[in-house]
Amino acid sequence: MAQTITMTPIGVIHTPFPDRVSTPRQPHAAAGAEGRIELFPGRGLEHAVSDLEGWEFIWVIFWFHLNEGWRPKVLPPRSAGKRRGVLATRSPHRPNPIGLSLVRLVSVEGLVVRVQDVDIVDGSPVLDIKPYLPYAEARPGARTGWIESLAPTAEEGAPPPDPEPGFEVGWGEAAAAQAAYLRDEHGVDLVGPVERTLRLGPQPHPYRRIRAEADGTLRLSVKDWRVRFCVQGRLVTVLAIGTGYRERDLALSEDPAVAPHRAYVARFGRDGERSGC
CATH class of the missing domain: 2.40.30.70 (YaeB-like)
Structure with missing residues (x-):
């Protein structure tokens, strides 16, 4: 019972x-x-x-x-x-x-x-x-259940790794300017949340709101903002910031939360200008 x-x-x-x-x-x-x-x-x-x-x-x-x-x-x-x-x-x-x-x-x-x-x-x-x-x-030699079954072999290759700390996060020139604009003009700080998340690992996973894009870049969602980045070894480079709002919402919504997005798009475009990795 x-x-x-x-x-x-x-x-x-x-x-x-x-x-x-x-x-x-x-x-x-x-x-x-x-x-x-x-x-x-x-x-x-x-x-x-x-x-x-x-x-x-x-x-x-x-x-x-x-x-x-x-x-x-x-x-x-x-x-x-x-x-x-x-x-x-x-x-x-x-x-x-x-x-x-x-x-x-x-x-x-x-x-x-x-x-x-x-x-x-x-x-x-x-x-x-x-x-x-x-x-x-502490039991260092204890079995680890289904994780042990994922141990790589020469034929299978390694399983998708768990994100690990130690990644370095850098900002491209365009992304840095976009982040500074949001911070200085609208009080929106994306640098802290983006760096905290990406330092832990940039691997795509739905729980972490990271997905791979068709052009080979990756995208992190931070609330209603979309942050494009690329990865080279242990270096993560933020390329651009975009909005997650649809064009209709940007044009018609009276929600105060949309105002920074509307102003941002007018200045940088929906996906922001960006350079290559």
Whole structure:
């Protein structure tokens, strides 16, 4: 018989990642990213974190607060196009949207716990914190399920790689001018979100809103903006910025959010001017 369980968050975590697209999928891809867990007052939690500062890593158990529903099967980036049972993955689309992340502890200051290498969306409710015990929890030789079946052979070649940190992001002259115009004239900052996402890896994948284009470039969607880029080795070059609005909406919509797009198109065109990679 199903049992109903009620949980009350002990705090909230603040991170540089405002949405799911820009958030690294694992802590190893979030090296250096800083976060701040703010524990709620009035519950004695300042005493609950006593002695925590001596640990180097902690587990943060949190709630995927942006999720709506769940999926029995999901499409992980490394699954070579095959859907997998969600309980055999680390996907956030779970029956109970509980997240588990191993982060580096920086300091404990009263009700504030500062961490690094954080891969959690800003504003996520924190359910619990536990210290990491290497001797009890590290199992380097453990089997890795269906991921092992994707190990490349000489005949098969390598499976689609998981995006990895360490890509360098540069801006072409045209794209830099377009980004500066949006920032200075309309208060739209695309540089931060674009670079955070592309540094993690430029591989096309629907969850990350990256797709390949017919001309060999790639396109990243950031809200209603479309950013063209190309890849050479570990260098990602942003080529141009375009709008995601249709011409009809640009012409007729009275939504204030369309105004920057309308002004941008009048100056640069729908897809922006760009040079080659």
